[in-house]
Amino acid sequence: MIGILVVTHGDVARELVNALKMIVGEQERVLALSIDWEVDVDVAKGSIGRAITQCGRKDVLVLTDMFGGTPTNLVLPFADDDVEVVTGVNLPMLIKACQIRNRPLAEVAQIVCEKGRESVQIAGSLLKPGGGA
């Protein structure tokens, strides 16, 4: 079972994980890490390393808020065969990740990425007969 770590600016990560747990219930090894706006790089890297360890160290999916943003940039040095990073986290991606976390890490990352894209919809067109999905 893969570990899941959400890393974002501000408190977004914590609240995303809170919302996730409201929907799917308590989850083991699903952690949120918020990167302070006034971040000290070494402190933040230490926090990320510890959080990845708490998620199991091996087979950890790290979901970050935005490619190119500081949280993602700080996480990228940790990416290797055991740690996969997917950017642009949203609630549907988190729910999907929790539902398929017994699959191999690379496969989970691929599916979560696809589901994240599919989950962005113009709601009105989806509700029209024959529209969307």
Add this chain to the structure above:
Amino acid sequence: MKRKTLKVVNPLGFHARAAAKFVAEASRFDSQISVVFKDKEMDGKSILGLLLLAAPQGGSIQVRANGRDEAEAIKALTALVAAGFGEVPRA
């Protein structure tokens, strides 16, 4: 295959927590399970799929189950939907 048409009774409709409960229940069964609303059919074991149905209160959904435990699955899922996913008191 067994099918059953049901009415969504809880005020919030087939929303996220309801879909999660449905999937948790559906996943207890080996049978393939799907839910149909209007012209869409979605995997009954996928929260995100069920959300895309956007079935509101009063909406008529059809639950389909196909497999060795299809009868038990339909019975359990019917009870869950009829109970408003545990969100509304039974009339």
